[in-house]
Amino acid sequence: MAVTFPAPLLPGDLIGITSPSSGVREDMTGRLDRAIRTVESHGYEVAVGTCMDGSGHVSAPAAERAAELMAMLTDPAVRAVVPPWGGETAIDLLPLLDWDALRRAVPTWMVGFSDIATIITPLTLVAGIATVHGNNLMDTPYRTPEGLLSWLDVVAAPAGSTLVQTPPGRYRAAAFDDYRHHPDVDRLDLDTPGRWQRLDGEGDVDVMGRLVGGCVETLCNLTGTPFGDVAGFRRASAPEGLIVYVEAAESDAAAICRHLHGMRMAGFFDGANAVLVGRTRAPAWGALTQHAAVLDALGGLGVPIIADVECGHVMPYLPLVNGALGRVVHTADHDRLEQTLA
Template identity: 25%
Template sequence: MNYPDFLDINDTVGYVAPSFGCAIEPYRTAFMRAREVFSKKRLSEELGPNCFADDGIGISTTPEKCAREFMDMYASETNQALISCGGGELMCEILPYMDFEVIYRAKPKWFMGYSDNTNLTFLLTTALDIATIYGPCISSFGMDPWHRSIRDAFDLLTGADTVVSKGEDGVITVTMHNYDGWEKESAKDEEHPFAPYQISELFIPAIYGGREAEGRLIGGCLDVLNNIAGTRFDRVKAFNSRYADDGVLWYLESCDLNVMDMRRALWHLRECGWFENA
């Protein structure tokens, strides 16, 4: 697995919109504040050309332009990490226009995003063996105050000792944890673009079999993963084989699927061989 370098002071963060951009409120205003926050933390920025685009269907602009922006920004030597502007609906349509060889030849850098961004956070890891971060998009860093999960995501990007440690043998260990609760209904809107998470639901763990587990952590949005499975972009069986000795841990969340959709999706992934070595 190729692990990118952590961000350092005076490094540059690139902002890209392979899914939705930050063209509408409250995301635009939250994005502007997040940029100010990062600047105060002594990080520079490189804006992709689609960050404020809104002429696309289900994504910021045309699939061709979205793919080109991501490839150019990933290959750019100006920035050292990429953060997505937002989630969306049809990021899958950029995949046929992606030249993954461009990404493979470039120096590995962190790409962070969630939901629709699974299309790339997942494929960069399973197809190209590049570690990615399934985490908040840039407008979330505009909230005030930061939720602990936002702080952890930033600390992970920067290799802070709150989540990252290095042993005497040189092995880097990242320690993350779950949180006490989660947000069911967001208070973020045009009048409250900086609203923090409204934690209203308790996290209730369910451990079946009472066993501890370890392995390579992969996953993302189930809606997207189900869409990728069985296509020419599917490299999961090779990934599972490559890390058979380590085992695989899956994390899954869903956006639009109902309960039966989820069950069908899990059946599909299982029959595609995705859960071998899990």
């Protein structure tokens, strides 16, 4: 089964906004409005769904969230679906989605990270549709650092094109901005130097494979189920092998170590030519650091493991396309990710 890439967006196309996990609190609507204006400034139309309530841990009952997401993903007029952000329990939607209908539908881009990986990664693994693991809607007003792309760049890229990103070598040490008091913030202060690090050994890396991955804390719950069958995806859709990426949102190193061991035993890293690990603020557990946790669980794979990649909860964001043919280059003085949408 070849991966299917949605058509590139054109001015006038419609983008749907819904919250498959957590909605938007009333005191955050200023940021939501600012993000919508940013999308519209690129020439797109925006349709906001009804599942947006932020007063609880989810935006609506599971059946309602699933129905709205299905409606957007199968409506040929909607060319991309971009949730405001992640949340906690998008997993309850998976058995309610009509996967046969998703396979038959005209493919639609879906964008997000964190708990949204619970949906976009299965969309690639189960339905064979390329998805974008990148900045969420609420992050969209930020100006993109030089060398990186926004999700808006990715979904508008011509079919078959190769996207090249080179990290800026700096990241933001502080946590997220306070959107309640600064809804229009658009500047990322990258105040701390930091490059990719090879954890498994020394030497240059130049490796290719189909990209797939996401947030450890959410995807660990899908491994061993039909929604997290990376090994099956590799056999069916990635004869060239995989580049698997993972990132820890907030769990301590002991929990991440356990999760990664379980994912490895369930086949999540089968056929990996390399593993990318997102930069994280998640804490150590005693003497066990986050990097040590990764090596404990994955060091035996015998493939390059590159950490501190900009694909996690630490700004800036380097969008990754699940299903794209990736090439990762890491040397003493250069980091680069290439993604071909074919």
